[in-house]
Amino acid sequence: MKDFNWKKTIIFPDSTIKDAIKILNRSGKKILLFLDKNLSLIGTISDGDIRRGLLNGVSLNSKIDKVVNKNPTTVLPNKDATFIYDLMIKLEVDQIPEVNEKGICTGLYLKDIKEAHKELENTLIIMAGGKGKRLFPRTKDCPKPLLEVKNKPIILHTIENAKRNGIYKFIISLNYLGHKIEDFLQNGEKYGVEISYLKEKSPLGTAGSLSLIKNIPKSPLIVINGDLISNINFHEILKFHNKTDSSATMAIKVIENQNPFGVVKIKGTDIVGFEEKPIERSYVNAGIYVINSECLNFLNKSEYIDMPYLFEKLKDKNKKISAYLLNESWIDIGKEDDFLNANK
Template sequence: MSKNWEKVVLSPKHSVRDALAVINAEALRVCLVVDQEQRLLGVVTDGDIRRAILNNVALAQSITAVMNRTPITVSGKLTREQLLELMRERSILSLPVVDDAGKLIGLETWEQAVKVPSYDNPVFIMAGGFGTRLRPLTDSCPKPMLKVGDKPILETQLNQFLKAGLKNIYISTHYMPEQITRYFGDGSTWGANIRYVHEDTPLGTGGALGLLPADIPALPLIMINGDILTTVDFGQLLDFHNKYLPAATMCVREYDHQIPFGVIRGDGNRIIEMQEKPIQRYLVNAGMYVVSPDVFMNVPSQKYIDMPTLLEQQIAKKQDVLMFPLHEYWLDIGRIDDFNKAQLDIKGLV
């Protein structure tokens, strides 16, 4: 998203001349017109200005005389690839970003969308589990090395991180580690920098953080279980974390559970309400986190701890632990049914 988009926001009180001055002064080649509540009213491009001049529209007139009142807008939830596809289809160089109430919250430009991102943030992939629920597939192969399509799960994850501009990869191993280290090596084949930490004994989903090397970049760390397939925009996830600077950010998914019976609510012997097979909705841990350096750099070495406990400790210290809701594709390959589903889904993910 463009960092300077606020500079091209005008109100209906501004003139066509004002819009021309802004377009000439800024590199975004567009003006965004909003009302007092920041709701988007229209868009003015340099092309709109040129057409107005040819049609003898006075430069002193309100900007509303030349603006496009029905511009194409997007939500902040679109991935970089979705933005690029939409811009290609519509031959558009910029797209206003609005929230559910129609309020302007940003501007996506072609120049920013095509720019290859680059982050120094470390990525920590937890790949040491036994995968017992996937036996017999995991009797001779660690779960992250099981092939979904023509690649191991771990390679698909790696490619998605590289595509997002994240190259500093750390992998935690325990079960059959040599299969992972032999396949990926130092990551140079993929253009990545891969380092390994080995758990001699399982340390829980958070304990391996204590094995990370001392020279790891002191930046927010993305942590993910090695059995997850997702299309989440890791850049947006980091932007969210960096905006609020919590101790940690947990990715969450909505999970629906339908009770297979009629549920009765009563007062004593009196029935007050009956619901037939109601659906209960929960937010559940998606196995992905962003962890601030103050947290992951202070996890004791060789101490067992799971991530929920580690985060609860931060909450007890009055530190912020935030949720990042996922709406993108997400699959935890924990069971045979999940593995089979992944084989069908993978074509739409790569």
């Protein structure tokens, strides 16, 4: 229960939000310990704190004090493990720092790993039917999900991360060179999972093949594009989806681009101000979704439809649709440059 690698979660005051995300991903934890040079605890930073900060306009280059929780619950050294576990349950938290009487951080307690990664009853649907035209000629004889990144097919990265999150049931939607994907994965037995297939007679977009599911699971469906690699924590996006009582949740990624020029602000012909190389922020669809089963009623069988249009349909029907900000690593392999960068 006590984390012996807790020092990997330490972050210091001169760090940025971008630094914090890197440390979170590297440590595999959901919390950072914000310490001063004497190792005194200033506060904690969770992935949720960062997510809320970014949605409220905090920049990736901002200092981490913009999102720190300066009043975290802590425990003294040598506290009984049962007491700490009960405290976690009561407060609905997964981590509690250990701090001595002088305010020095001396450790970190985590919930049991097995409980945090218990098996999920949800099914993961992988959209693997695209032609991958922008990656021709690589995809001339090989479907994009079977292209290798770091000596492993893209789709296998997705399956392995899902297994780490307790997901063992998969449905894979096929079209272009789909037989090669099916020949490679088969029924999933050799990977310790259960795989079935949806076979599109013609391309149906990123949502249309959901209309082909015969036995619709009662639990929310998780859908992911077959051309991306992410270490997303599926437990967390499901928790967010259920807590917000959403009909459909879309994972989004923040993208920041710095304008290389100084911007002149004008009113008519009058100069009213200047902004030196401003950072422009946008949120992009990360290609990962959680959808309640009843949402499939808004699809027409075998009709082409992309996921954003399904979300628009749901919104028009006054269904709640939500955005979940993805902090974990995420690579969309859509173009040749993306493929080459992913293999560096």
